[in-house]
Amino acid sequence: MKIYEKAPAKINLMLDVLHKRADGFHEVEMIMTMVDLADRLELSGLPRDSIIISSQAGYIPLDEKNLAFQAARLIKDRYNVKSGVHIHLDKRIPVAAGLAGGSSDAAATLRGLNRLWGLGLPAEELQVLGAELGSDVPFCVTGGTALATGRGELLTPLANPPQCWVVLAKPPINVSTAEVYGRVRSNQISVHPSAQRMREVIEAGSFAGVCENLGNVLEDVTLRLHPEVQQLKEAMVKLGADGVLMSGSGPTVFGLVSKQSKVARIYNGLRGFCNEVYAVRSLT
Ligand SMILES: C[C@@](CO)(OP(=O)(O)O)[C@H](O)COP(=O)(O)OP(=O)(O)OC[C@H]1O[C@@H](n2ccc(N)nc2=O)[C@H](O)[C@@H]1O
């Protein structure tokens, strides 16, 4: 039997860091939504007790470091499943980009194995398991649009923002999420983006309001380490994107665009800056 799952990328419409916790994680307030750029997973049941990961992408680990492997092992151990699985990952989301590609693969693995092995677990249970794998995994289990608090695992579902185009550009640099959080000084953040305000404009269906209230306090850290991310933001604004922000810890920058007629110009203009540019729809 084969099961297919789509694992979409997320963007952070706002991300605020409140303080560092005793466990080393940071207390955050984020509003996340999914975009139509997704990895594809094919899960095939194996009679023997093993987990095999394969992928067309040569640049991700295929062993126990892969988040899909970790998700499969976790659900298998927790529910005492004796059979195995082969998971093929068709990677389309850029890796280590601030788009939660690995987290979304882990979440899709939990959903897929729940079906393949007939476990009948509710989404909330998959989210609790997901939190053991990473802070963004619980959101990726259900997707949509949500306010995420705690270290990112406490979720309040929200309405989707008005549909728009999302142009994503990933510069060829590596950013470590742990390093970016490690450099945040929460008492030195001058402007905190407002989750409350973003919720209001989403509820009002205001695209202009969403663009005006984009904000991510991790930008300051990543932009200081990599000034080319700032240049990319400026290029996107100049090319006519309605709202521009770095996603998560970066380095991907996204631009929200309401008019399809503007998308090609922005996409083509950015291709001069970096190879990895995508023009997709927001997911509703
Ligand atoms: C920044 C965000 C925004 O959505 O996304 P990405 O840029 O990774 O996509 C997330 O908070 C990332 O979530 P995720 O990538 O799942 O992080 P985890 O694996 O849980 O943690 C990686 C490391 O980041 C730090 N970390 C993560 C989350 C958090 N609330 N506080 C932290 O300090 C910790 O040092 C942790 O060891």
Ligand SMILES: Nc1ncnc2c1ncn2[C@@H]1O[C@H](COP(=O)(O)OP(=O)(O)O)[C@@H](O)[C@H]1O
């Ligand atoms: N299935 C996977 N897809 C992508 N990266 C993965 C996966 N499993 C493990 N990784 C590792 O996780 C790290 C973060 O990848 P990713 O989830 O794409 O980034 P981000 O959290 O910035 O969105 C990378 O260093 C990558 O090697």
